[in-house]
Amino acid sequence: MTTTALLVSTRKGAWIFRADATRTTWAVDGPHFLGQIISHLVLDPRDQVTLLAAAKTGHLGPTIFRSTDWGAHWQEAAQPPAFAKAPAGEVGRVVDHTFWLTPAHRNQPDVWYAGTSPQGLFRSADGGVTWAAFSGINDDPQYRAWMGSEKDGTPDGPKLHSIIVDPRDPGHLYFAMSGGGVHESLDGGMTWRVLISGMNVVDGYGFDAANPTFHDPHCLRLCPSNPDRLYQQNHCGIYRIDRPADSWVRIGKNMPEEVGDIGFTMTVHPRDDKTAWVFPMDGTEAWPRTSPDGKPAVYATHDSGETWQRQDAGMPKEQAWWTVKRQSMCCDSHDPVGLYFGTTSGELWMSRDEGRNWECLARHLPEIYAVEAAVL
């Protein structure tokens, strides 16, 4: 009998929700790390035992905690992600927080990748105990230029995120930066190439779309059933790419005009590469980044982005100004697929029928930063 676990990261701690076999009854375990800012809590799918949590508090520096007993005990990383000490007379960068955690390829047990704010790429080869800069981009002058300054990112800092490993090839990697574009490596991170063709930049400022620094990908997802296909929710629309093509197609143009194709998060079907879900945000005028018109909904495509269907059954019909961040929507691998999202207002929602019907799993949590699902 399988169970489903939801790993919920918030601004004030982490919670673990566990479901029965039908995903009807959920037991809550938490808070873990009450008061600490948890950006990402991730289960290692290779052993289904190891949890890593990216943590910091408002006062203390960032670290990563590790558990092999589902949070009964946590052990801190001996060497958390940190930038290199700058030479005398130069100003060095400081990791504010680890934002993103990705387990490496299934044939690389104990290898993890981490993305930080400000943007940095790190790797652990010992299950998250020690971390080191990975691939040289952290101090590469070209990448540093593309990363921009502290002002070129989200309100709580620019982020390296969406680190993706091709399930067919441990050396085929992607990552994205807000800001700084999408990047791909075919040689295990030795070299990288920019993958931004077809992506739009903000209009009206004369930004050069060929310059990665002006690109703000919010969330990349690779289709498990077709690793040549990736979807992307960007600051400037929703995109799809089918490799080996190297140009993104803006499939968000097919969204209803009154809703638009702005948002933070996106998730893809585990077995059907034509199906994906987004959670649109209002990107008009002052960019409120809340549900358009206060009417929240998930939008699904079942034809690779040619058409989109609104899915809001069970959600509030008005005056619900939700924000769902880039790590806060995910799906499980059941049939039918379960979908989950968490709001910055602390509500956790689920659908056990691929988005057709929704119900609230939890209210009154702190601001939700990330939701990850695991089928055990």
Add this chain to the structure above:
Amino acid sequence: MKVLIPSALRSYTQSAQAEASGSTLGEVLVDLDRQYPGIRFRMIDEQHQVRRHIRIFVNGVSANGLSQLLHPSDEVVIVQALSGG
């Protein structure tokens, strides 16, 4: 010397007070980290600067920096700055 530990760091020391030695503030924090691995990085960043929301006092006076000379009889107080929400 005596080092007073703020509540946010007591998960390392299991106590509000610790003993550490060194001739400078920086050395005392290194000794503290030797006893309680990981505690220094939560206070001092990779550029060897005291983190933004951490304050350190020596005998009730704000420390001048990690190179400040200390005596064994000094008292070091680590404080979470009054910030956050």
